[in-house]
Amino acid sequence: MTRKLFSRKYTKRTRFTRQCIGEAIIALVYKKDFDSITISDIVKTAGVSRMTFYHYFKDKTEALGNYLQEVIDGYQEVCPKDITLVMLRRETSIRQALHYFDQYTSLFLTLEKAGLYSLMINAINDYMRIYVAPYYSGSIYELYFYAGALLNTFIEWEKGKKKEPVDEIVQILLSLTTD
Template sequence: MESIYPESNPTERNKFTRMCIAEALIELMDTHNIESITVTDIIKRAGVSRRTYYNYFKSKAEVLSKYLQEIVAEYIKETRTRTDIGGFNDYAHICHCFQFFQKYHTFVSTLMKANLYSILINALNQYMEVYVLPDSSYSRYELFYYAGALSNTYVKWIEGGMKESPEEIAKVVYLFIHR
């Protein structure tokens, strides 16, 4: 299947440059409102030219969206190699999902602080539609419902300080969907 994340397989140098730009923006967002961050601020922090920035991105939202696409592409690659986690709504798979994305909680917190929840939900909806729907007995809207539930649970878990383990959160989700 062709990737919905074609940018996730660039040359290593291109990927490194794009990640530097994204990480520079994320770092700046830690102390500045996204609206007040300029392209000049980003390129200075990333150590790239303005032309390089615009070769890859049209906006700050696109920088963040592409960064999340890289994360999702990594998740897809990893889950494809795992035979021990079952289908997308099996406990082991849900648990793996929360374990994997736990390491990106700071990035997701940054998105939430900037009121950019749409970047997260759009990426998850796209994942469901392209990777889950073709092999699923669920409708698109059932998968979008599930995507919303997962993303909201993940965000609220982060906001709550991730006091529960990924296994505990996965159990809650699993038991709810298997009632």
């Protein structure tokens, strides 16, 4: 099932509530294992009712996935509307992606720590399928390759406490993705 990233029209209050729930889960993962986090833990931390939680989400994985989609939606706002893989492969685009997602390090590392890498790869694949593929004449698998390489490199770089400067990471990715 393909999620339409920008098709959701939330009010500011709805978006705020959903983000509070996502942020609550992130905060809780720092204290305990994702599998042991209960809905009661989440609603207490988020300051919402159980009924509110279930109004928006069926479970904590869906809530966390929604929070991640909001982050991906935000990235789309800083990118050209007709972005192509050629544009994504540019030095400035790679740097922009690394800087943008660096703002959400705790989210990505929390998802990775919780064993929810699939949420991240699904979100970035959706981005490629929805926003890049319509303007790209090559194979969708090239887009998936690029998305996976960028995501995995970013996560490992963050886990390593960004020992290498961003310019070095950009050059490594450029060398792998240019002809």
